[in-house]
Structures are given as C-alpha cells and as structure tokens.
Amino acid sequence: MNKEQFLNQLDKSLKNLSQKERKDIIRDFEEHFAFGQQEGKTEEEIAASLGQPNQIAKELLATYHLEQVEATATAGNVMRALWAVIGLGFFNLVIVLGPFIGLAAVVLAGWTVGVVFAASPLLVLFNAVIYPETFVLFDLFFSIALTGLGLFIAIGMYYVTRVLTSGFIHYLRFNVKLVKGGMKHD
Amino acid sequence: MNVQFKKGILEICVLVLLDKKDCYGYELVQRISEKIEISEGSMYPLLRRLTKDGYFTTYYQESSEGPARKYYKLTEKGRIHLREQMQEWKEFSNAVNQFIEEGVSSE
Incomplete structure (x- = not known):
C-alpha cells in the first residue's frame, strides 16, 4: 500500500467524523509519511509499519462515539458507541456485549413490570367489558393498588437506567483505553 | 509479547516522554517503537x-525541511495524570517482580 492508498482508505473509513476532524487526522498522517520519507523509507514501508487504516479508523471512531454519548446519552448514541467499541476486536464482543445484554435485560424487565403494573386497571376494565360476569370489585381495587406500585417501580427504574447507562459508558471508555488495538499480531 | 492489555502502558510511555520535552508525533512514534513493538498508526488515535482528555495541548512549528510539525505539550492535568499512572504502574510491576523472584528462588 502506498501513501495515497493508505490515506484514501483511512479517509473513507472516517466518514462519520466532521470534515474538520478528518482533515486534521489526515494531516497528522501526511506529516508522518513526510518525516518517514526524509529518513529514506519508502511509502510502502511506512504504511506497513503504521498498520491497517481500518483498524486505526476503528479506534478513532470508538473515541468519537464515546464523546457523543457523553455529551448526550440518547439510545442511538449508546448503541453507536457500543458497536464502535465492539468493533475494536473479537475480544470485545465477549467482554462488552455480554455485560450489555445482561444490563439491558434487567432494565427491560424492570420497565415492563412497572408499566404493566401501572396499566393493570385498564386490563381489569378491558376484561370486565368482554366478560362482564367475571367482574369482581376486589380486582379493580387491587389493580389500582398495583398502579401505585407500578409508578414507584417506574420512577425507580428511571434512576436505575440512568446509573446503569453512565456506568456502562465508563466501562466502554475503560475498554477503549485498555483493551486491544495498538499492538502488532492482534 | 502477545498480551491483550498492553495499550494502557503505551499511555504511560507517551506521558513520560512528553514530561521531559515537547515532541512531535513522528518523534514520539519512533522513540516508542524502537523499544516496544506497536503498530505505529495506533499512536495517533491515542494522542x-x-x-481531548486535556492531558496535552498541541501547537505547530515550522521546520526548515518538510511540513510543519505538530508538537504535543503536557498540561498540568497531564502531569497529575502521569504521577497517578506511574504510581499505579510501580505498585503493579513490584507485585509482579516479587512473584517472579519468589518463583525463581524456590526452584
């Protein structure tokens, strides 16, 4: 791979980044090539010791998506950061995706319980409309009590979700910092 | 070395080199790759x-030959971070060394 091929491939892999940032990154690598050539290395040798442009782009993208998620932790941003970090290497598939699925299951289950509890009077009324003969007043009062409980669970889940999300983002950051990438023979 | 967790160590190396003097990217990459086998390109994402974490600032300096050099300069925050990282590294490497010595002497 020569300099132009290397830079083209890198630039193409970075299309999610802003124009300014891409230019800055490409400029850093152009500088690297220039100094390498001054020392008498060929473009091919320099490109070979730099490594795969795809891998370099993956690391830059992981950092970028984590920044985005720290600015605003929307579900879309979390997912993009998650995939970017997983993309760093197969190892991350295990140590990142595993905990994520576990946490996501807990959050989903909590919200489901909260919402279903809160909505339970509707279910009782719905039932009463279809099978009026089975209607017992006790069911209605019991379901209204469940609504209260469901609302508390939902409020609790709101905080749990926030804490888990920020905890998980920290874990992603730790991953980008420590695991994989940067070494030869990856 | 085929250890997965070497990346954190690169960070200490960069911080230590910049503690002595400001360096430009190519210089940093060369100094580190002389001693540690890395794929050089990954130094730039690290830098x-x-x-962005505020450990360095950068500035450009024209050079008589070739393009302007982008220099990295350690900030006060970076210095504090370096001290913490060095402390952690010392504790970690002392522990490992102790295990090695005990292992070797008991044979």
Whole structure:
C-alpha cells in the first residue's frame, strides 16, 4: 500500500467524523509519511509499519462515539458507541456485549413490570367489558393498588437506567483505553 | 509479547516522554517503537484521545525541511495524570517482580 492508498482508505473509513476532524487526522498522517520519507523509507514501508487504516479508523471512531454519548446519552448514541467499541476486536464482543445484554435485560424487565403494573386497571376494565360476569370489585381495587406500585417501580427504574447507562459508558471508555488495538499480531 | 492489555502502558510511555520535552508525533512514534513493538498508526488515535482528555495541548512549528510539525505539550492535568499512572504502574510491576523472584528462588 502506498501513501495515497493508505490515506484514501483511512479517509473513507472516517466518514462519520466532521470534515474538520478528518482533515486534521489526515494531516497528522501526511506529516508522518513526510518525516518517514526524509529518513529514506519508502511509502510502502511506512504504511506497513503504521498498520491497517481500518483498524486505526476503528479506534478513532470508538473515541468519537464515546464523546457523543457523553455529551448526550440518547439510545442511538449508546448503541453507536457500543458497536464502535465492539468493533475494536473479537475480544470485545465477549467482554462488552455480554455485560450489555445482561444490563439491558434487567432494565427491560424492570420497565415492563412497572408499566404493566401501572396499566393493570385498564386490563381489569378491558376484561370486565368482554366478560362482564367475571367482574369482581376486589380486582379493580387491587389493580389500582398495583398502579401505585407500578409508578414507584417506574420512577425507580428511571434512576436505575440512568446509573446503569453512565456506568456502562465508563466501562466502554475503560475498554477503549485498555483493551486491544495498538499492538502488532492482534 | 502477545498480551491483550498492553495499550494502557503505551499511555504511560507517551506521558513520560512528553514530561521531559515537547515532541512531535513522528518523534514520539519512533522513540516508542524502537523499544516496544506497536503498530505505529495506533499512536495517533491515542494522542488524539489524550489531547481531548486535556492531558496535552498541541501547537505547530515550522521546520526548515518538510511540513510543519505538530508538537504535543503536557498540561498540568497531564502531569497529575502521569504521577497517578506511574504510581499505579510501580505498585503493579513490584507485585509482579516479587512473584517472579519468589518463583525463581524456590526452584
């Protein structure tokens, strides 16, 4: 791979980044090539010791998506950061995706319980409309009590979700910092 | 070395080198790759990340030959971070060394 091929491939892999940032990154690598050539290395040798442009782009993208998620932790941003970090290497598939699925299951289950509890009077009324003969007043009062409980669970889940999300983002950051990438023979 | 967790060590190396003097990217990459086998390209994502974390600032300096050089300069925050990282590294490497010595002498 020569300099132009290397830079083209890198630039193409970075299309999610802003124009300014891409230019800055490409400029850093152009500088690297220039100094390498001054020392008498060929473009091919320099490109070979730099490594795969795809891998370099993956690391830059992981950092970028984590920044985005720290600015605003929307579900879309979390997912993009998650995939970017997983993309760093197969190892991350295990140590990142595993905990994520576990946490996501807990959050989903909590919200489901909260919402279903809160909505339970509707279910009782719905039932009463279809099978009026089975209607017992006790069911209605019991379901209204469940609504209260469901609302508390939902409020609790709101905080749990926030804490888990920020905890998980920290874990992603730790991953980008420590695991994989940067070494030869990856 | 085929250890998965060597990346954190690169960070200490960069911080230590910049503690002595400001360096430009190519210089940093060469100094580290002389001693540690790395794929050189991954140094640049690292440098960008540490710059964004506020550990370095960068400035350009014209050179008589070739393009302007982008220099990295350690900030006060970076210095504090370096001290913490060095402390952690010392504790960690002392522990490992102790295990090695005990292992070797008991044979």
